[in-house]
Amino acid sequence: MLTPQWLDQLRSRVTLSAVVGRSVRLQKAGREHRACCPFHNENSPSFYVNDEKGFYHCFGCGAHGDAIRWMTDHQGLAFMDAVKELAAEAGMDVPTPDPKMARAAEQRDSLHDVMAAAQAWFKASLAGAEGAAARAYLATRGFDAHTVERFGFGYAPEGRQALKEALSQFPEAMLVEAGLRIVVEERDPYDRFRGRLMLPIEDARGRVIAFGGRILTPGKTDAPKYLNSPDTPLFDKGRTLYNLHRAAPAARQSGRIIVVEGYMDVIALAAAGITDAVAPLGTALTEQQIEMLWRHVETPVLCFDGDAAGQRAAMRAITRALPMLRPAHSLRIVRLPEGLDPDDLIKARGAGALQDLLGQAATLVDVLWEAERDAVPLRTPEDKAGLKARLMAHVETIQNPDIASLYRRELQDRYSAFAFPKRENTWQPRGGGFQPNRNGQKGGKWNGKPTPAPSSPESISRLNSRHAPGARRDGLSAAVIAGLIRWPSQLPRHAEALARAPGMDPRLAVLIECCGGAEALESAAIATILRNNGTQMPSPVEYADLRFGFLLPDVTEEQAAMELAQAIDLLVERPVLEAALAQATARFEAELSDDAFTEQQRIRKRKLEFDNRLRQMATRHAS
Known part of the structure; x- marks a missing residue:
């Protein structure tokens, strides 16, 4: 069985421009290669190959894929034949079929069927009489019918057994494994999502792998406002970015990806015409998610809320990114006005105000310096020495020696200018x-x-x-x-x-x-x-x-x-x-x-x- 990890390794060992260049005449264009698209007739080149990111894309017809996709779509090979040919070129052995892994793959396919059926039921419930409160909430957010349909909003009715009854064609065990039902000792299993506005979470291929639900009943203080699916064979929240399958194509046009705190922020931005936004799913941005972002753009923009929690989330992302920094790859950070999230800012000042802030995103080193400088009052020499120690502790985590050296010098310069301001020259020979x-x-x-x-x-x-x-x-x-x-x-x-x-x-x-x-x-x-x-x-x-x-x-x-x-x-x-x-x-x-x-x-x-x-x-x- 071919695991995603093995396939990623295969793609990393193959130079895509060399594979495409066997049948298409490529021209070097900066850090990419370009040509007239082989998938449709054109006179000027709009087909680009990017070796760093490992994909090709045509801005004319939308053809897009990696080395394996090229071999299947352009060369006409079956998937396994394409994999075998590329593996031979890369010097890799194709794993032999594993019965256990084959059964696991079949199980995942079955779980995809479960999630698709659940999504269809949630959407139908939103359109029915019991979804009136959910539709009213969506109206207050200003989401039009196109946005509601595009992002697949649904509704999970009240009732501990409603989903089980609606999806009776699937065994109870599959509903539990998909994260839709909860099993507790000495109690009957019950539906995880009840009385909530539902939002599907999709993978890179647009398949539903999990759900997020927002509570609608006011006064339920014992229930979380937002509830996400647990990790399942389909869903790993630390390795998933909400809306990436939509944002990635948009990012190829805009040259950026925006990271916001939650999926409702993503949808608010999309409704305002900003379509290149993603969000983590209930966790701080992880190392795996940062790597996923870097595959699409070199400098993603973090746009977190202007409150203390949002700033803490930004600093957690920075500390996770520092050890991973490599030439030309970093993060930029937008500071929203205090107390506002992206949706609030758009409603109060319009999408143009947010676009202006995105254009003024601060560099990682700027935010690191200002966050540590402002973390505690700096009244005494000991306080100032503590600032330098904190800054140098961050530098020590950077693995790339050239970047670490440049960060050390930059932060030392800022520290020296702050702690030892220039004075009038008193030296006279x-x-x-x-x-x-x-x-x-x-x-x-x-x-x-x-x-x-x-x-x-x-x-x-x-x-x-x-x-x-x-x-x-x-x-x-x-x-x-x-x-x-x-x-x-x-x-x-x-x-x-x-x-x-x-x-x-x-x-x-x-x-x-x-x-x-x-x-x-x-x-x-x-x-x-x-x-x-x-x-x-x-x-x-x-x-x-x-x-x-x-x-x-x-x-x-x-x-x-x-x-x-x-x-x-x-x-x-x-x-x-x-x-x-x-x-x-x-x-x-x-x-x-x-x-x-x-x-x-x-x-x-x-x-x-x-x-x-x-x-x-x-x-x-x-x-």
């Missing part, structure tokens, strides 16, 4: 040698004296004595110093992080001492300051084995700033890792325990990963 530039241009200049005066001997001595014992003048430090001298505008940005690094190269201490002003120094001024404090410019020989991009002659300042930030992250992180590894090794040698060994190996693995990151970055531009 003896003799008045260096004067900040006052004409609005970057940098500074020497006032004509042949030699600038050094920083005060007391401050330089203090810095050197603090950092010299463990100082390491290795290639990484030398390269970072050379980079800061070449790009002096970056020095104030990184001074606070470098100042906290143990074992700092004394030359870095001199640079940090000289960057207290709001104006950046010029490269020549920094070189002179180093010489006059008894230190030398880093020589290319010191970092001969490390060819960093920010030292290349033709690099832009934007590129240099990004790579220099990554190198400084490595420089700051290295002594901390080395100290932790030394401590763990000493503990293991003293205890010889399993826990101590496990901890040592964990840190050793992190150190190896660190070394690999340094090696990759340092040799990225090697010729």
Whole structure:
């Protein structure tokens, strides 16, 4: 039996453009391929193949599918023949039939029949006399007949045995397994949904797999307002997104998918003409649902309610997404006005107001920073240190090293600007040698004296004595110093992080001492300051084995700033890792325990990963 997991693996191992390209001449178009559609006659190309998302689509005739669908619809193969041919190409063995799995598949097919019959009965009940209250509620929501029909609204009558009697052609056990009936000890089974407005929940193929029900009887405080089907062989709420089978085609046109809190929000948006919305089903957005969204768009937009619960839901989604972030894939978040959900906002201000908010969605890093900054009052140094610890704890969960490095630098910059606002420059070298530039241009200049005066001997001595014992003048430090001298505008940005690094190269201490002003120094001024404090410019020989991009002659300042930030992250992180590894090794040698060994190996693995990151970055531009 072919499981969904096995079929997903098969699709991931096949390059769709290669399969389609055997019989259709494809042209590269950005990140996709295009051609004249092979399913209908046309003169200009409207047929696109997207390898990243694993599907083809024609904007002319609507043809859509994956590699298996291509083999069946275009090549004319039977499903199993298509699977076997693709599996041979991918080097995969087709699983042999399993009698148990075959019986399970037959059982799922039978449950689909049960759910289809239940949906037909719920719809008929809504149209009958007993559905009057449900129809009245739909009218108050402003849903027209087209919306009611499109989303399949129904009604579950009162009565503990009504559904069983209506679906008497199915055994009781099947109704229970489908989640439509409840079995409790010492009581007769009874219908799960009673006196509720019913809404079908469908899978990617549009088949009913579950139901959601909203209570209609006022005053029933002991019953939940919304009730969903339990997990069944057909329905896994953590792996299902409501309305995805409708939103996915709309997303191919709009280039976005909106995630709202509940299915009634989805329907309210659809009624207002916004058709690319989905919703989780009674749970916070899961990792599996985020992956499902990324298959369709790279940056889904979360649009949760403006109350505290909605903001908590957004933060839960962010914390789940952080470990999964990969290049070009993230989330954006819309902040609705406090106390309003999407339906309220549309009714009060119109669909255009919501469209405007969607166009101003905040980035994930923006929301993360603001949420942690505003989480608790920041009155004391301890409070501010707690903010930094929380931010860095989030960064540690990011698995992609490049994204983690960029998040660390971005959040450290914001934290430094918040916790250490710039002050007026009070540093004046003896003799008045260096004067900040006052004409609005970057940098500074020497006032004509042949030699600038050094920083005060007391401050330089203090810095050197603090950092010299463990100082390491290795290639990484030398390269970072050379980079800061070449790009002096970056020095104030990184001074606070470098100042906290143990074992700092004394030359870095001199640079940090000289960057207290709001104006950046010029490269020549920094070189002179180093010489006059008894230190030398880093020589290319010191970092001969490390060819960093920010030292290349033709690099832009934007590129240099990004790579220099990554190198400084490595420089700051290295002594901390080395100290932790030394401590763990000493503990293991003293205890010889399993826990101590496990901890040592964990840190050793992190150190190896660190070394690999340094090696990759340092040799990225090697010729």
